[in-house]
Amino acid sequence: MENIGSKIFGLFVVGLLSTLLYLTVFSDGLGQAPEVTVTGTQGQSINLNKPLKPVLVNFWATSCPGCIKEMPDLAKMKQTLGDRFELVAISMDYDPVAQVEKFIKANPYPFTFVMDTDGKLAKAFGDVLLTPTSFLIAPNGKIVYQQVGEVKFDMVSERIKQMSPQL
Template sequence: MSDASRAWIKPVIAAVVLAAIGFGGYTALAKREVAPEVTFLSIKGEKIAPENLRGKVVMVNFWATSCTTCVAEMPQMVDTYNKFKAQGLEFVAVAMSYDPPNYVMNYAETRQLPFKVALDVDGSAAKAYGDVAMTPTTFVIGKDGKILKRYLGAPDFPALHKLLEASLKS
């Protein structure tokens, strides 16, 4: 087999692996798992404890400043938060453990991110949420503390907004 004819193999394998991961996420969420009891530490030094999020609809977005998809989706995440915060939406943007804290702080300050930004310095939050490795990965958690949806990659924002509208009303 020539190098040119093998060039398609890696992208196909990657697509199959991503599809398997996505399917695994779907089947796991079909059971409506309870969100992990994780206390986040914000870049401002405040603790974001699970008991302070109970009874609220929460988005937890794992991201990195080095992730082009994360950076591209962030303005839409800001718009989503601004659209639903008055209805009670909480949002925690969790920077991955490999993301230098000074990069995260600079990004959050220069973009004036309106929601809580946390550092996952030791990777424990990503591990608790099912070994999150791909960014962005976003979880929508219902008022009952159960995971409603997990998005791998950028979400379909119109569908996300419908899910948030329904969840915030209930």
């Protein structure tokens, strides 16, 4: 009886390890970023499917308390990590343009703001409806982190450092 239990447990462990190996080596993780290009604050184009460095995409709204609360922390992360990554804050299509522009003018954060006035960007990222929602995209275009709710800053900062060790 003990022998059968050991064999079943062994098969379970082998199956678990095989699944883990598949997910870490052969899987696309959270998938490929959509083929979307946004214009950065310096006028540079950022192709989110093939960025030159990690990109944190943050969907937000002026009516979202969590979004507004995390903006200073996003700015602090950008200041700390500097050119190691790009940060793109995308406002939702239901957010009035004048309200978004007023917020951006009153809060000159050190990252790129993009207005998704037609909802195409939210749709491209899997129909984002809730804010804040963030995606970390690796330089190879793979989405390596996705969060509905406020960003896990320590985890995301470490992932960015791992993906851009040269800077």
